[in-house]
Amino acid sequence: MKICAEVSLYPQKTNKASEIINDSLEAIKTSGxxxxVGSMSTHLHGEEGAVxxxxxTMFNTADKEGEVSMVVTVTNSAHN
Structure with missing residues (x-):
C-alpha cells in the first residue's frame, strides 16, 4: 500500500535549525x-514501510542534535 505524509520538523533551542532540517532530509535521500520540500513542510509519498x-530516520537524525518536535499528517489517499 502507498501512503503520503506531510512532515514538519522543529528543532528546539538551537541556532542551527536549517542545518538540522537539511541533514534530516539528506538522511532519507536513498530511502526509496x-x-x-516546501517552505513549511515536506511531502513524502511511497510504499507504506518506506514512508x-x-x-x-528524519526524527532520529534531528534528535542527535538536541530537542526536536515533529508534526506529521499521514493519509492513505492517492497522491496527486
Whole structure:
C-alpha cells in the first residue's frame, strides 16, 4: 500500500535549525520515497514501510542534535 505524509520538523533551542532540517532530509535521500520540500513542510509519498522508516530516520537524525518536535499528517489517499 502507498501512503503520503506531510512532515514538519522543529528543532528546539538551537541556532542551527536549517542545518538540522537539511541533514534530516539528506538522511532519507536513498530511502526509496519520493519527497517534495516546501517552505513549511515536506511531502513524502511511497510504499507504506518506506514512508514510516523515512519519518523515523528524519526524527532520529534531528534528535542527535538536541530537542526536536515533529508534526506529521499521514493519509492513505492517492497522491496527486
Amino acid at each position: 520515497v519520493e519527497y517534495e 514510516w522508516r523515512s519519518l523515523m
